Amino acid sequence: MGSASPVERPLAEIHVSANCSLSRGGAWIFFGVVAASSLAVAGFFAWHGFWPVLPFAGLELLVLGFVLGYSMRQGSQREVISVYADQVVVERETADGRDEARFQRHWVHTRLMPPRGRARRSRLFLCAHGREWEVGAMLNESARASLGRRLADLVGGVGTAPEREPAGGREHHQNTVSLD
Numbered sequence: 001m002g003s004a005s006p007v008e009r010p011l012a013e014i015h016v017s018a019n020c021s022l023s024r025g026g027a028w029i030f031f032g033v034v035a036a037s038s039l040a041v042a043g044f045f046a047w048h049g050f051w052p053v054l055p056f057a058g059l060e061l062l063v064l065g066f067v068l069g070y071s072m073r074q075g076s077q078r079e080v081i082s083v084y085a086d087q088v089v090v091e092r093e094t095a096d097g098r099d100e101a102r103f104q105r106h107w108v109h110t111r112l113m114p115p116r117g118r119a120r121r122s123r124l125f126l127c128a129h130g131r132e133w134e135v136g137a138m139l140n141e142s143a144r145a146s147l148g149r150r151l152a153d154l155v156g157g158v159g160t161a162p163e164r165e166p167a168g169g170r171e172h173h174q175n176t177v178s179l180d
Helices: 024-047 053-075 141-155
Strands: 012-017 078-083 087-094 097-104 109-113 123-128 131-135 170-173
Touching (some): 024 053
Parallel strands (some): 012 170
Antiparallel strands (some): 078 087, 109 123
């Protein structure tokens, strides 16, 4: 993912990704093993006259394929939050493509909305000039709250700069990683 300019290096760069330990190749292997075993059992019963087992085995594999595909699609989400001296750049990569939002660092602030409604999960936003950009949607509650604290430390509040410049370097945040 790109940066603000080729010469300017970010003061801090935070990589946020879903905790997806299954690779695309691993997903195909998993599906193949489950499909082979399911079809072998269904074939055995169909051979012995219980043919209605075959459509149910096919339906089971169809549902597993859709769910596995959805899981892999959600697991491919990535965000890079780069904090520069004068701006904050959020780059999001999903299966649908790439999006980018830029905020002036002096005006940006974080807002963590508490869980409400059926979703029962909090939402973390970067806000400035009437615009809101959700970040960390793929994280669990504690990781999202920690990301919010870290971002608040990096960008300060509206009209104020942080007391100190953030330590440089890259960070990578997932559901299982403590951000404190």
